[in-house]
Amino acid sequence: MALETSPESPAPVRTVSGLLAEWIGRLGGIWIExxxxxxxxxxxxxxxxxxxxxTEADLSLSVVAETTVVDVVTPPLTEGQRVVVYGRPEFxxxxxxxxxxxxxxxxxGQGALLAELERLRALFQAEGLFATERKRPLPxxxxxxGLVSGRASAALRDVTVNARLRxxxxxxxxxxxxxxxxxxxxxxVDALADLNAQPEVDVIVIARGGGSVEDLLPFSNERLIRAxxxxxxxxxxxxGHEQDVPLVDLVADLxxxxxxxxxxxxxxxxxxxxxxxxxxxxxxRRAVERRIVTDAQEVARxxxxxxxxxxxxxxxxxxxxxxxxxxxxxxxxxxxxDRGYAVLRAQSGAVVRDPREVVAGDRLDARVAGGxxxxxxxxxx
Amino acid sequence: MARAQGSGTEGMAYEEARAAxxxxxxxxxxxxxxxxxxxxxxxxxxxxxxxxxxxxxxxQARLNRVEEAPATASD
Numbered sequence: 118m119a120l121e122t123s124p125e126s127p128a129p130v131r132t133v134s135g136l137l138a139e140w141i142g143r144l145g146g147i148w149i150e151x152x153x154x155x156x157x158x159x160x161x162x163x164x165x166x167x168x169x170x171x172t173e174a175d176l177s178l179s180v181v182a183e184t185t186v187v188d189v190v191t192p193p194l195t196e197g198q199r200v201v202v203y204g205r206p207e208f209x210x211x212x213x214x215x216x217x218x219x220x221x222x223x224x225x226g227q228g229a230l231l232a233e234l235e236r237l238r239a240l241f242q243a244e245g246l247f248a249t250e251r252k253r254p255l256p257x258x259x260x261x262x263g264l265v266s267g268r269a270s271a272a273l274r275d276v277t278v279n280a281r282l283r284x285x286x287x288x289x290x291x292x293x294x295x296x297x298x299x300x301x302x303x304x305x306v307d308a309l310a311d312l313n314a315q316p317e318v319d320v321i322v323i324a325r326g327g328g329s330v331e332d333l334l335p336f337s338n339e340r341l342i343r344a345x346x347x348x349x350x351x352x353x354x355x356x357g358h359e360q361d362v363p364l365v366d367l368v369a370d371l372x373x374x375x376x377x378x379x380x381x382x383x384x385x386x387x388x389x390x391x392x393x394x395x396x397x398x399x400x401x402r403r404a405v406e407r408r409i410v411t412d413a414q415e416v417a418r419x420x421x422x423x424x425x426x427x428x429x430x431x432x433x434x435x436x437x438x439x440x441x442x443x444x445x446x447x448x449x450x451x452x453x454x455d456r457g458y459a460v461l462r463a464q465s466g467a468v469v470r471d472p473r474e475v476v477a478g479d480r481l482d483a484r485v486a487g488g489x490x491x492x493x494x495x496x497x498x
Numbered sequence: 499m500a501r502a503q504g505s506g507t508e509g510m511a512y513e514e515a516r517a518a519x520x521x522x523x524x525x526x527x528x529x530x531x532x533x534x535x536x537x538x539x540x541x542x543x544x545x546x547x548x549x550x551x552x553x554x555x556x557x558q559a560r561l562n563r564v565e566e567a568p569a570t571a572s573d
Contacts, residue, residue, distance in 0.1 A: 445519070
């Protein structure tokens with residue numbers, strides 16, 4: 118510490134305290150392994166104190182943590198538990214004490230495990246295996262559903278029972294396999310290959326009840342992940358878990374929250390569909406009825422327009438013919454005939470203009486105003 | 499009474515009869531007809547006019563019949 122002091126010119130506490138705080142603050146974050154000796158939590162306080170003791174030597178450090186950091190630890194933090202703490206050393210000037218400001222606390226044993234999972238997650242993420250564009254849609258009604266789950270497990274029953282409730286005719290191809298322990302990965306991968314080899318299998322469900330992080334490890338296994346990614350049929354996962362999402366959930370085409378939820382996703386609800394069809398039918402009927410009504414109105418409109426038009430044309434026609442007839446009469450000999458004249462015509466139609474044109478016994482056509490009649494010649498000159 | 503000469507008006511369409519009537523009137527108007535022709539044209543013209551009027555009266559009657567009939571959905 119670059120601080121010149123002597124009995125004659127001592128540094129005040131605040132200067133020393135400030136310098137210490139600054140120097141310790143420069144240390145940065147470190148991972149510390151130890152055992153929880155004591156937890157001091159005060160109601161209403163957002164921070165709490167943990168005495169972290171070395172696992173072998175009789176040494177300890179004060180750890181201060183926000184309750185939000187402590188509350189997410191699973192299983193919940195207890196005294197005596199071994200933990201790995203990530204935090205920054207800091208100098209608490211008020212009491213001149215050194216403490217570690219914790220950012221994360223992990224129970225020991227799970228630390229390495231979680232780190233490995235984190236590595237795989239980053240790897241798959243970089244490969245784009247979690248991308249939304251990769252997710253395939255599920256068939257509306259699969260011809261056959263492949264189901265991979267534990268032997269006689271609750272998950273198996275939940276999926277099959279609930280799917281049958283919705284769609285009684287659903288056809289399952291079930292592979293009961295070990296879903297935890299050393300044999301699980303190989304068994305599930307084989308089951309997937311087997312189901313994918315059946316062309317009728319349109320969707321595959323991988324179901325398993327909840328479990329601890331260790332129990333669910335197979336579902337984050339790289340070989341299993343690759344098999345799900347390569348699956349011909351879309352894959353639905355239904356894996357119960359409390360905290361960490363198994364990686365298979367992230368690569369699955371659909372992640373169901375529970376086996377019952379998976380059943381809902383893989384088959385339609387027959388009652389719902391029936392209702393939908395009935396509704397569709399009723400709507401179609403109403404639409405046709407509406408159409409008929411509007412068309413009938415249109416026909417009626419056109420009909421009355423047609424009738425009006427026809428009547429107008431008939432009236433015009435009558436006036437027109439009346440005019441033509443008037444001209445016809447005016448130009449014809451009708452006016453002359455009206456005055457009492459008659460025109461005589463021979464059988465040939467020729468007008469008789471001279472008595473010498475006829476002989477006794479001839480029959481002539483007499484045209485007068487009112488019409489025609491036949492006359493006979495009695496005597497000729 | 500004046501019957502149709504040459505019965506050519508039977509089954510004549512309205513437009514046909516009207517055109518023929520107009521033609522007769524035009525021929526009379528030309529003034530180049532003899533009395534015989536004028537008489538014959540006049541008589542034919544009357545016949546055409548009768549055909550036209552029958553057509554129009556028939557159409558009117560049909561229209562009236564349709565409009566007086568109760569308007570049912572099937573008609």
